[in-house]
Amino acid sequence: xxxxxxxxxxxxxxxxxxxxxxxxxxxxxxxxxxxxxxxxxxxxxxxxxxxxxxxxxxxxxxxxxxxxxxxxxxxxxxxxxxxxxxxxxxxxxxxxxxxxxxxxxxxxxxxxxxxxxxxxxxxxxxxxxxxxxxxxxxxxxxxxxxxxxxxxxxxxxxxxxxxxxxxxxxxxxxxxxxxxxxxxxxxxxxxxxxxxxxxxxxxxxxxxxxxxxxxxxxxxxxxxxxxxxxxxxxxxxxxxxxxxxxxxxxxxxxxxxxxxxxxxxxxxxxxxxxxxxxxxxxxxxxxxxxxxxx
Amino acid sequence: xxxxxxxxxxxxxxxxxxxxxxxxxxxxxxxxxxxxxxxxxxxxxxxxxxxxxxxxxxxxxxxxxxxxxxxxxxxxxxxxxxxxxxxxxxxxxxxxxxxxxxxxxxxxxxxxxxxxxxxxxxxxxxxxxxxxxxxxxxxxxxxxxxxxxxxxxxxxxxxxxxxxxxxxxxxxxxxxxxxxxxxxxxxxxxxxxxxxxxxxxxxxxxxxxxxxxxxxxxxxxxxxxxxxxxxxxxxxxxxxxxxxxxxxxxxxxxxxxxxxxxxxxxxxxxxxxxxxxxxxxxxxxxxxxxxxxxxxxxxxxxxxxxxxxxxxxxxxxxxxxxxxxxxxxxxxxxxxxxxxxxxxxxxxxxxxxxxxxxxxxxxxxxxxxxxxxxxxxxxxxxxxxxxxxxxxxxxxxxxxxxxxxxxxxxxxxxxxxxxxxxxxxxxxx
Numbered sequence: 001x002x003x004x005x006x007x008x009x010x011x012x013x014x015x016x017x018x019x020x021x022x023x024x025x026x027x028x029x030x031x032x033x034x035x036x037x038x039x040x041x042x043x044x045x046x047x048x049x050x051x052x053x054x055x056x057x058x059x060x061x062x063x064x065x066x067x068x069x070x071x072x073x074x075x076x077x078x079x080x081x082x083x084x085x086x087x088x089x090x091x092x093x094x095x096x097x098x099x100x101x102x103x104x105x106x107x108x109x110x111x112x113x114x115x116x117x118x119x120x121x122x123x124x125x126x127x128x129x130x131x132x133x134x135x136x137x138x139x140x141x142x143x144x145x146x147x148x149x150x151x152x153x154x155x156x157x158x159x160x161x162x163x164x165x166x167x168x169x170x171x172x173x174x175x176x177x178x179x180x181x182x183x184x185x186x187x188x189x190x191x192x193x194x195x196x197x198x199x200x201x202x203x204x205x206x207x208x209x210x211x212x213x214x215x216x217x218x219x220x221x222x223x224x225x226x227x228x229x230x231x232x233x234x235x236x237x238x239x240x241x242x243x244x245x246x247x248x249x250x251x252x253x254x255x256x257x258x259x260x261x262x263x264x265x266x267x268x269x270x271x272x273x274x275x276x277x278x279x280x281x282x283x284x285x286x287x288x289x290x291x292x293x294x
Numbered sequence: 295x296x297x298x299x300x301x302x303x304x305x306x307x308x309x310x311x312x313x314x315x316x317x318x319x320x321x322x323x324x325x326x327x328x329x330x331x332x333x334x335x336x337x338x339x340x341x342x343x344x345x346x347x348x349x350x351x352x353x354x355x356x357x358x359x360x361x362x363x364x365x366x367x368x369x370x371x372x373x374x375x376x377x378x379x380x381x382x383x384x385x386x387x388x389x390x391x392x393x394x395x396x397x398x399x400x401x402x403x404x405x406x407x408x409x410x411x412x413x414x415x416x417x418x419x420x421x422x423x424x425x426x427x428x429x430x431x432x433x434x435x436x437x438x439x440x441x442x443x444x445x446x447x448x449x450x451x452x453x454x455x456x457x458x459x460x461x462x463x464x465x466x467x468x469x470x471x472x473x474x475x476x477x478x479x480x481x482x483x484x485x486x487x488x489x490x491x492x493x494x495x496x497x498x499x500x501x502x503x504x505x506x507x508x509x510x511x512x513x514x515x516x517x518x519x520x521x522x523x524x525x526x527x528x529x530x531x532x533x534x535x536x537x538x539x540x541x542x543x544x545x546x547x548x549x550x551x552x553x554x555x556x557x558x559x560x561x562x563x564x565x566x567x568x569x570x571x572x573x574x575x576x577x578x579x580x581x582x583x584x585x586x587x588x589x590x591x592x593x594x595x596x597x598x599x600x601x602x603x604x605x606x607x608x609x610x611x612x613x614x615x616x617x618x619x620x621x622x623x624x625x626x627x628x629x630x631x632x633x634x635x636x637x638x639x640x641x642x643x644x645x646x647x648x649x650x651x652x653x654x655x656x657x658x659x660x661x662x663x664x665x666x667x668x669x670x671x672x673x674x675x676x677x678x679x680x681x682x683x684x685x686x687x688x689x690x691x692x693x694x695x696x697x698x699x700x701x702x703x704x705x706x707x708x709x710x711x712x713x714x715x716x717x718x719x720x721x722x723x
Contacts, residue, residue, distance in 0.1 A: 034514065038529050040586070045532065047554050048544045108430040115423040123427075128710055129703040130438050134647060134675050134695045136682045137448060138441025144371040145436060164437030167430050196422045225539035243539060250543055258547065265540045276535035277528065280594065 052262035073263035082237060082245065083264060090242040093155050093162075093223040100163040101170065101219040102212060108167060109174030110200050114186065124175075127168035139232055146233060153235045161229065162222060170215050177211035178204060213282040221272055242268055298398030305394035309387060312394025316401060320410025325390050332383050339376055346373025349451070354461040366465035367453065374443050378435055448692035449473070455686035472693045482690065485665040485677075492577070493673040497646040500584045505638060507585055508592020509630065515593070516600050527597070534590035542654035545583045546570070549655075570656050573670035580671060584651050588641075592634075599633050600626070639709035643702050647675045674698050 053069040077083040112124060142161055143152070151157030181204060189199050205212070223230075227243040234240060246268070249261040276283070297316075305312030309332075310325030350364025397407055408416060418425060449472055452458045453465045476482050514520075515527045533541065548554045549569035556566040569579045603626065611621050652658060658672030658680060667685050668677045674694055681691035 030517075030520070034526060037511075038526070041529055041532055044541065044544055044548060044586075045536070047548060051547075104429055104433065107426050111423045111426040115426075117423045125707060125710070127434065129707055130434070130442060132643065132647075132702045132706055133442045133445065133699045134678055135441070136675075136679050137445045137688055137691050137695060140367065140688075141371050141374075141441040141444035142437070144368055145375065145440060148372070148375065160433075161437055164433035167433055168438065171430065196419065196426075221537065225537050227539065246540070246543070250547065261543070265544065269536050269540050272537050273532070273535040277531065280531065280535070283594075 048262050048265055051259055052266050054259050054262075057257065057259055073260045074267070076260060077263050077267070081260065081264075082240065083242075083267075085238060086240055086242045086245045087267075089155065089239060090223055093158055093241060094220045096155070096159040097162045097223060098216050098220040100159060101166055102215055104163055104167055105170040105174050105215050106205065106208070106212065107200070108171040109178050110204060112171065112175040113178035114183070114204075124172070128172055131165075131168040136228075139229060142229075143232055152233065153239055155234075155239065158223075158230060158233050161233075162219070166219060166222075170218070174208070174211050174215065177208060181207050210282045213279055217275065217279055217283065221275070224268060224272060296398070297401045298395050301394040301398035301401075302391055305391045309390045312391070312398070316394060316397040316407060318397060318407060318410065318413070321393070321413065325386075328383075328386055328390075335379075339380060342369075342373045342376030345369030346377070349466060350460075350464050353464050361461075363461065364464065365460045366451075367460050370447060370451075370465075371440075371444055374440055374447070375436070378440065445692050445695050448688050449696055451689055453688040453692075454690070459686055468689075472689045476690065476693055481666045485668050486694065488662075488665060489668050489672055489674055489677050492671070493646060493675075496577075496581070496673055497642050497648075499581055500588065500645045500648070500651075501638060501642045503581060503585050504588030505592050505634075505641070507589035508594075509596055511589055511593040512596035512600055513626075516597060527593075530593060531590050533587050534594065538587055538650060539654065541587060542583070542650060545586075546655050549579055549583075571660050573660055573662070576656055576660060576671050580651060580655055583655060584645075584648075587651070592637075592641075595634065595637060596630055599630055603629055636709050639705060643706050643709075646673075646702055647698065648673070649675045649679060652676045653679065 050065055052073055053071070054066045055068055055070050055072065112120065146152045146154075146157040146161070149157070151160070185203050185207075186199050189203055194202070223241060223243070225243055226241075227247040230241045230244050234244070242264075246261060246264055249257045249264070301312035301315050303312075304315050305325075308326075309329035310322040313319075313322035313325055345364070346369065348369075349366040350369050352363045354361055354363035354365070356362070400407060450467055450469060451465050452468045452471070453460075457463060458465050476486060511530055515523055515530065520526075549556075551566075551568075551571070553569075555569060559566055568575060570576050607625050608621060611625060616624070652671060652673050653676050656669070656671045658669035658676045660670050662668060662670045665672075667680050667687065672680070675698065678691045678694050678698075681687040681694075
């Protein structure tokens with residue numbers, strides 16, 4: 001049987017090795033098509049980078065490859081706008097949100113994965129369904145809630161809302177991942193006298209690095225992109241986040257700060273993009289852990 | 295009277311008394327403190343319940359230059375918060391009674407009562423699920439559930455500009471009037487159905503296009519004999535890695551009137567196109583931009599599945615003399631479809647509410663004169679946003695939110711109940 005297979009393989013190899021004109025043309029078409037796709041993917045990136053180097057201010061004069069490239073907009077970003085403040089605010093919120101979210105979701109996921117209790121299935125289902133509610137009107141409620149807790153216009157308030165709001169979806173994914181860690185490991189440890197918390201810390205967490213990376217990454221990146229909730233909750237300029245600042249640069253009709261926006265966009269996109277590509281394996285694993293079809 | 299009955303009665307009268315009777319001082323003190331907090335909050339509860347029932351009685355006015363009056367919306371939210379706090383309190387009260395009864399029963403049988411320390415340890419181990427879940431439960435109650443309850447309540451009020459906008463005016467309960475208006479008033483009705491139609495078309499098309507483009511990219515970058523596979527994949531993943539918020543704003547600039555695309559067109563002597571201003575072209579532009587944004591996600595997902603398909607299947611097919619085409623249609627495609635089916639539904643639900651793409655690209659524009667507060671490219675969720683933030687039509691926005699929620703929640707519940715991590719629930723332990 002194995003011999004047969006290898007024979008077939010040899011035959012097909014011989015077939016493949018014969019170079020014909022048709023094959024060459026095929027290859028040419030294939031690679032030029034791939035290059036075409038690459039251009040489509042890359043052009044917007046090059047364009048925005050080129051725009052950030054354009055000397056003017058507006059969208060009109062900017063060209064993809066500027067004739068007199070200048071870094072003035074990057075310089076202005078740090079001297080004339082609050083960009084550094086926005087950056088550090090966002091970094092602070094992102095880090096806080098990431099840490100709090102990891103703690104909340106892993107514990108919740110652990111309980112849902114390892115314990116049996118009344119209302120578990122209903123709890124799981126309602127967690128998922130609840131987060132499907134369109135959020136816009138409900139933001140008023142969050143505003144009043146923070147007002148009552150005296151957390152309005154604070155980064156802590158925003159972090160609490162982010163970290164609380166992400167529980168339903170992420171806890172579900174984390175639970176799915178934990179389900180894949182053999183229960184025999186827990187049981188062995190329990191026989192040795194380990195408590196729930198010890199099992200969680202010493203056995204589950206070390207084996208769950210991919211999903212924790214996923215939760216960390218998604219929660220770290222969220223505050224860099226959300227321009228709606230911070231606008232409502234953070235009322236003063238010194239508390240503003242990057243997404244809000246960036247959005248305000250181009251949401252007006254004049255687009256007068258277009259090139260500065262381009263420079264800011266580059267500075268925000270580069271670290272996040274690198275993080276994403278560096279961690280992409282975990283992202284795929286994380287996404288598929290909750291939803292693989294059985 | 296038996297000790298358990300006595301303890302139960304005592305705890306029912308006042309939290310903690312039964313525990314004291316059972317000689318559990320530590321527990322008793324905790325419960326008594328909770329009871330005192332509850333008693334101290336009675337005026338607060340009474341005010342809050344009055345607030346949620348009446349939504350205020352005097353609108354804002356000035357007395358000696360100081361603003362006084364009721365703010366209906368604050369009253370409503372405070373009312374909901376108070377009810378939630380009250381629910382937690384009642385749960386504690388019930389726990390307190392059951393606890394006193396349980397310990398009393400142990401004493402009836404002559405058993406030994408746990409010390410406070412032993413008890414805490416017992417709770418920590420026996421009731422770990424509830425201890426572990428309590429932060430999440432509290433967070434979900436106040437951060438997820440409270441806003442939803444609020445939105446649902448708003449659908450039964452007349453909270454809207456210009457006549458019922460606090461703080462200058464009060465809001466009232468109106469029952470089902472808003473739902474009736476949505477069905478009977480022509481302008482609301484036609485806007486809703488018009489926007490809903492485009493929302494469904496958009497969600498279906500955007501999901502299908504990105505799904506198949508992702509499949510295509512995955513197959514392309516997995517082709518046998520293709521060189522530099524990793525490099526191609528690395529480039530194709532870029533749109534997924536770059537923050538969507540930024541790429542969307544960049545596309546908005548590129549496709550705008552004086553943007554790069556139009557200036558390129560005029561350079562090569564073609565006429566400029568209203569990429570984001572013509573109703574039909576704008577819709578197509580949105581779909582194309584979303585294709586750029588969304589396909590890499592499916593490419594990544596499907597690449598993983600493609601490389602995990604067992605080689606045995608293909609070898610067996612080879613032996614049976616299957617052609618390439620047969621192998622592709624009978625092995626590869628069915629496996630990919632089967633494994634990605636839940637993602638297809640999730641992606642539909644996501645796109646159905648994909649506010650960012652629409653809002654950041656077009657703001658829902660161009661304006662549609664036949665619609666109330668909505669443009670040609672608005673989907674339901676961006677329409678809700680406009681009704682809330684631009685027009686202050688909270689009551690109608692709430693009604694539409696409830697409708698969206700019912701559709702999306704039903705769909706997701708169905709797809710989730712078919713996933714592995716939900717199905718296997720019964721088999722655990």
